[in-house]
Amino acid sequence: MKRLNIETVVGLFVLLGIACLAWLSVKLGKLEIVGGDYVPVHAEFASASGLKPGVSVEIAGVDVGKVESITLRNYKADVLMKIRGGIDLQEDTIASIRTRGLIGDKFVNLSPGASDRLIPPGGKIRETESAVDLEALIGEFIHGSAK
Amino acid sequence: MAALAETIGKRALEAIHRMGRMTVFLYRSAAALFIPPYRVRRIVKQVHFIGVKSLFVIVLTAAFTGMVLGLQGYYTLRKFGSEGLLGSAVALSLIRELGPVLSALMVTGRAGSALTAEIGIMRIGEQIDSLESMGIDPVKFIVTPRLLGAVVSVPLLTAIFDVVGILGGYLVGVKLLGVNAGVFFGQMEASVEWKDVANGFVKSLIFGLIIAWVCTFKGYFTGRGAEGVSQSTTSAVVLSSVLILVSDYFLTSVLL
Structure with a gap:
């Protein structure tokens, strides 16, 4: 397998981090991104x-x-x-x-x-x-x- | 008596001088962020070094922290017959305190020490002086990418720490000790509020800044020779760990 270059790895890391943050704030923190009805x-x-x-x-x-x-x-x-x-x-x-x-x-x-x-x-x-x-x-x- | 006063005065002036230098250093490295060229590749490299390479140790410590919280929380809560609150206990302690603090401490140990040693060796190898003689601002070239890298990486690592820790607590609490999975997550969702997550995020941003600030400063103004670098590496780790724990108290009292 070709070794992933730095940009890809960092991109994946940032995405993973943001996904975790999103889960914490939306699911647990009940943050409403769209106002809701x-x-x-x-x-x-x-x-x-x-x-x-x-x-x-x-x-x-x-x-x-x-x-x-x-x-x-x-x-x-x-x-x-x-x-x-x-x-x-x-x-x-x-x-x-x-x-x-x-x-x-x-x-x-x-x-x-x-x-x-x-x-x-x-x-x-x-x-x-x-x-x-x-x-x-x-x-x-x-x-x-x-x- | 006069000698005593002189000693105290000298110490106080030195301390103020050092704090002033650190503040000016932080200002210089942060201000360089807005001056082109931006050198995105160098920042990406630092996010890789501080963030991606810390991932393994963060996941490992997070899993065990969550697991031990599950274990301790279960046996404490069982005395009151409220094992159902285990999810809240694990999630709240991770999101509010343990996630930001422990991941900042792990990053200090793994990446902060390396930052100080690296920059310190650049200093004693006269690489910083040669950058200056070529007309390149060494603070912008060396310090700024590391500062931004840490400020970006630490909050993301903290978020990963929180999630992995909650999964660790789930593993022990639900799979091993038999708390109901629905109750575990239901109580967690009911008790964690958006403010908790936001406060943890603010904390981790500030901790990231503290780590990069202290560690690059100590490396940039290192003493002479190998001994100087080893001393500044030690004091960088000690100072940033202490600052993280002290500022955590004050941040909590202000944010709460």
Whole structure:
């Protein structure tokens, strides 16, 4: 076999390196090179404790988007979510913050409603359930309702 | 008392002088990058020397680093019954810390020492002086391609290190110890964020710069004779390794 010249070897090396970098950033880092088809939706929670930008938004356990940002508005947590396009959200959709397992990550679960009217892009989900405070629940259970 | 003050003052001035020289040297070699002729072939040759020839040792260390992370992580996480997090533990520690730092240290040992020795022998063999007498800027001719070669090679080597390390962790965690493959990669994807990858990349760029900078500087201003070259090679490896580890802390605290 003819010995590869330096340029070819370096070219292969650079390609290999870039391929590894691309795998890390696109597959693991979830970098979106093309913007993707996402629709923004707001939801206002009384408490978004434990929720972080980037966590997934699910309907019936299926990943349909992610939390983009969490900001404070009127002393409530305003959570901006990006939902994949083509998924209709009814006006009476319920957004709730759930925990995966007992001590797992938090995520947002959407329960579809029955209304005919849909939430427009950039609209707000009115019905929300905040994060369950496990410690408070356990405390309540142990000490009765003496809180 | 006055003698003590004088000694301290002298040392301090010397240290500042040395740092200044290094900074000026870095500026000269980096500025020469934008002056034609660009001599692409010389840069390609350095990428070959620093990058391609380090590939074997990087793949080897990456595989074993990933494997030992898989092993250690598994036995630690098992105590808490959360073996499923093994993928996150392996990937995050590799991408954030171990990938950039270990590959930079390996490149320092393999290529950095060779850079110093090569340039040092050019210096004591008066090849650098003869370049100068021919009207060729030796910094541009010798140092700049090595600087660029390292800055290009080290991030790519780090990316390869990360991927091979993750595969090593997969091999031990999933194939040997029986963590579920879907959970392993699912947790990994859930916990690694774009910021982690970007921070690791920035780190490796800076480490590449540090390696080339320190090693070429030490070679370029080497002492006399074979002893001088051996001394500057040693101090180049020590200084760049120390700088990599120290700057890693500060980079982490700034980037995080």
